Amino acid sequence: MKATCWMGKKKMEVRDVPDPQIFNQRDCIVKITSTAICGSDLHLYNAFIPFMEPGDIMGHEFMGEVVDVGRNVKNLKVGDRVVVPFPIACGNCNACKAELYSCCENSNPNRALPEKLMGHSPAGIFGYSHLTGGYAGGQAEYARVPFADVGPIKIPNGLTDDQVLFLSDILPTGWMGADMASIKPGDVVAVWGCGPVGQFAIASAYLMGAERVYAIDRFPYRLQMAREKCGAVTINYEEVESVVETLTELTGGRGPDACIDAVGLESHSHGIGHVMDRTKQALKMTTDRIAAVREAIMACRNGGTVSIIGVYGGFVDKFPLGSVMNRSLTIRAGQCHVQKYMPMLLEKIENGEIDPSFVITHRLPLAEAAKGYEIFTNKVDNCEKVVLKV
Amino acid sequence: METATQQGDGVGSAGGERYLTGTDKPIRAQGEGGRVTGDGVEREVDLPRARRADKLAQGLGWFSIGLGTAQILAPRAMSRLVGVKNADHNTGLMRALGVREIAAGIGLLADPKPTGFAVARVAGDAMDLALLVRTLATPENDKGRALFATAAVVGVGLLDVLASEELSTTAPKVTHPDRSGEALSVKRSVTVSRPVEEVYAFWKDFENLPRFMKHLDRVENTGESTSRWSAGAAQGESVQWEVQLVESQPNRLLSWKTIGISDITAHGRVEFAPAPGGRGTEVRASLSYQVPGGAVGKRIAMIFRDVPGVKIENELNVFKQIMETGEEVRSDASIHKGPHPAQPPSDRVNFQDQTTA
Incomplete structure (x- = not known):
């Protein structure tokens, strides 16, 4: 089959690789129809996440048709159309029983690696380095899906791929960002990053009753999307002196009730702080740049919540812990527990409450995946989201 | 397991003292001479000579730091000292040379095996000589001072060459620590989200163990409380040992040990306890294997540490996977x-059907 392989920093190749097989009796094989490039794939593309091997198959947002099932998969049959959640979760361990699917205790066979780096291991993830299991990803013609009796969700006919594909990651991730912020009617929310996850976080915050959502980015086309499609009030951080002061002013001196970071470890800011962060990252003195998290913490009102859904990999620098402690902030974070949110969000798509397809700006054939990465990482041609059609 | 251990009668013990070492420091610190292991090869090391090399390297290290400090703090005075007339133009270069000197000095003092830094000093001397030749070629410079400086660099350079030679010939290379004759022991704990009765019952049937103890080929119950364990087929070895169940407290504890004449000595102990909050069973396992010394022991040890430090530790996670996911x-x-x-x-993988769930 054809698959998008990571061959080194900024080097993706669509190559011929062996077809996937059933390894475990709870596996299924999916023939992929649509798959997307995620903003977090760009962290791998730009080689900020360690433990990649040349040849690794990329991709953790995918959907398609079931073409083979293991003996112990009773809920799916060949021909079913499914969307696959990006965290691999067994459904049996204590984490899964508590609906913390992205912390599954059984799905990462390489758990010794993250245990050294993070203390304990998160779940396995498709196509997301050997730190999260070394699973082949879904930017390919076929993928093996472990725990097929727990993860994949059946899609009723009548819904298009574009409408449901993002159930795999970015829609529930944006939703969880808002969910962790415990938004109540009347709340004011600020969202850092107007990539697809940020857009969905804004939309979700409104669905949960937020009265106003501020959106922060530097790309005018992304801010425009946040305004027009999601109803956000936008702040271009390159045009204001200080995001924190601007938000303080806009909220009558209080600060937002909830701040959501949808940026992640390649965070960008302006000024000397960014130069220092970038230099330290290049020298491997720090793995992650956290400009957005710093701002989110400083901006948040006393007693408010900072919700982190941007991806971070390791250790950070100048983390304003004093602000968190002295001002009674709550920090919540996590890779999305997709399996928990999928059925509810599918229902919202079915009854027309959300149509996530508005973020798609580019559709390319799988063969042009490398070009898709280039377009997405360089924000060419107002790129917001690249979907690969197989 | 990486730490230095002394063996009573290990591999080809030739009498006298033997040291298994992680670095060559301990060898130099103790004893008057003798045999050094570390890369699996025993070699005579002339300890007095090794100590002389160390002393010389230390002296050169302090010299480097002193010279470098002077070059950084007083670049003009140093330039004039070596005969450069227009000292103001060369402060940057002189300071850079100072940084190089200090780096080499720190290396020589801090690194237990500073051979590389001694070689770096030789290279630095060559660079200095090249600069001095240029100084001599420029007419306005003080020829007398430059010639004096050149002589000094040549002198120190000879000492540097001597030091790097002596260090490289007396440093034992420690690349593959000799592991044979060691005890391998592992302690891990894991919480399994299944009732303690079920977890205990699975483990108590030792024939189940090869399903998660990947280093085992087979366990066969031979009696009420005895079993025969085997390993090594994948490595082309065949190692067998008899195991006796020592203790079994239902839902609390299992322990076992090898009996009779076995290739290895093994002990195992597993404790089971209900996890608080109804979260299943806490399992605490400790396993140890004592393998014999010699070439045979070395091959046997490989069975248990194919991927050093990881394999046995990971087995408890596989146990959890089997108990929870089947x-x-x-x-x-x-x-x-x-x-x-x-x-x-690329090939069809044919897993043995281990599924019972």
């Missing part, structure tokens, strides 16, 4: 030996 969880990369891209294998 089978060992596999990823595209994990089914291969060693690092492998996350791609399906």
Whole structure:
């Protein structure tokens, strides 16, 4: 089959690789129809996440048709159309029983690696380095899906791929960002990053009753999307002196009730702080740049919540812990527990409450995946989201 | 397991003292001479000579730091000292040379095996000589001072060459620590989200153990409380040992040890306890294997540490996977030996059907 392989920093190749097989009796094989490039794939593309091997198959947002099932998969049959959640979760361990699917205790066979780096291991993830299991990803013609009796969700006919594909990651991730912020009617929310996850976080915050959502980015086309499609009030951080002061002013001196970071470890800011962060990252003195998290913490009102859904990999620098402690902030974070949110969000798509397809700006054939990465990482041609059609 | 241990009668013990070492420091610190192991090869090391090399390296290290400090703090005075007339133009270069000197000095003093830094000093001397030749070629410079400086660099250079020679010939290379004759022991704990009765019952039937103890080929119950364990088929070895159940307290404890004449000595102990909050069973396991010394022992040890430090430790996680999900969880990369891209294998993988769930 054809698959998008990571061959080194900024080097993706669509190559011929062996077809996937059933390894475990709870596996299924999916023939992929649509798959997307995620903003977090760009962290791998730009080689900020360690433990990649040349040849690794990329991709953790995918959907398609079931073409083979293991003996112990009773809920799916060949021909079913499914969307696959990006965290691999067994459904049996204590984490899964508590609906913390992205912390599954059984799905990462390489758990010794993250245990050294993070203390304990998160779940396995498709196509997301050997730190999260070394699973082949879904930017390919076929993928093996472990725990097929727990993860994949059946899609009723009548819904298009574009409408449901993002159930795999970015829609529930944006939703969880808002969910962790415990938004109540009347709340004011600020969202850092107007990539697809940020857009969905804004939309979700409104669905949960937020009265106003501020959106922060530097790309005018992304801010425009946040305004027009999601109803956000936008702040271009390159045009204001200080995001924190601007938000303080806009909220009558209080600060937002909830701040959501949808940026992640390649965070960008302006000024000397960014130069220092970038230099330290290049020298491997720090793995992650956290400009957005710093701002989110400083901006948040006393007693408010900072919700982190941007991806971070390791250790950070100048983390304003004093602000968190002295001002009674709550920090919540996590890779999305997709399996928990999928059925509810599918229902919202079915009854027309959300149509996530508005973020798609580019559709390319799988063969042009490398070009898709280039377009997405360089924000060419107002790129917001690249979907690969197989 | 990496720490230095002394063996009573290890591999080919030739009498006298033997040291298994992680670095060569302890060898130099103790004893008057003798045999050094570390890379699996025993060699005579002339300890007095090794100590002389160390002393010389230390002297050169302090010299480097002193010279470098002067070059950084007083670049003009140093330039004039070596005969450069227009000292103001060369402060940057002189300071850079100072940084180089200090780096080499720190290396010589701090590194237990500073051979590389001694070689770096030789290279630095060559660079200094080249600069002095240029100084001599410029007419306005003070020829007398430059010639004096050149002589000094040549002198120190000879000492540097001597030091790097002596260090490289007396430093034992420690690349593959000799592991034979060691005890391998592992302690791990894991919480299994199943009732303690079920977890205990699975473990108590030792014939189940090879399903998660991947270093075992087979366990066969031979009596009420005895079993025969075997390992090594994948490595072309055949090692067998008899095991006696020592203690079994239902739902609390199992322990076992080898009996009779065995290739290895093994002990195992597993404690079971209900996890608080109804979260299943806490399992605490400690396993130890004592393998014999010699070439045979070395091969046997490989069975237990194919991937050093990881293999046995990971087995308790596989135990958890089997108890909770019904089978060992596999990823595209994990089914291969060693690092492998996350791609399906090119051959059809035929896993033995280990599923009972």
